[in-house]
Amino acid sequence: MIKVDASKCLGCLSCSNVCPSQNITRLETSEKRSIHWKKCKEECDLCVEFCPAKALALVPFDEASEEPTVAFDLVPCKICCGRYATEPMLRRIESILPLNLQKDSTGLAWIWVCPACRRNIEADRATKQMVLERSRKRP
């Protein structure tokens, strides 16, 4: 059986992806993500091994214990307000990356912007640069 330390869980779904018997289920809406661990009798610890936060542990089967569920509100993008990730995941990325890489050249904290908006920003930046070059060519 799997014990979950909810305070450490990132909500990344790694465990659910690696579970060979689909005992870890996910429910995702546009605003919330919840993960549910069914009580399993297997002595398999794949999910424990592949948890990036070390939030899981293999414990002896206990009939009386409840099945754990962890729920997260997804974080809205600073630009488009579309919800795209759980807060602990973004906090983890903030803690891993060196500080000088966490802001782009305009000082934007890009971690809190969703991937689609990041691509748009990159496209706009490249376009501006090209338009500028064009206008230099034809004064």
Place this chain on the structure above:
Amino acid sequence: MPVYVDISRCIGCRSCEVACQRVHGGKGHVNVHMAGDHASVPIFCHHCEEATCTMACFTGALYKDGERTAFDVEKCTGCGLCRLACPFGVVGTDKLAHKCDLCVGRETPTCILTCPANALSTDFELASRRARARAAMAVARGR
């Protein structure tokens, strides 16, 4: 050896997107963005020197292989941390992560071979050489 883009040449035909999808079993890694009426910009993996996706990956599925940011699908758990750690939003996760591998096993990435406008290349100097040539031409014509 990432793919360099000369945006002034891009015609927005999305051939690179299609070619990438064809080579990678339907999962493409190129996004052509239309910036209003001004330009079309294909967004690629930059194969960053200090690749933040490799820093975020806890299983070592993403790693630096020379200049290339390579990906080992066997090690991926689909946690999605790399997708959130990419400043350009070019790492996809669709159960498992997928990203540009510069068409490993092929001599030249398929997007470069496909581009009908010659906007893509692996040559960093090409775009600036073209820009210099255009400037010289303008001077020679007396404009």
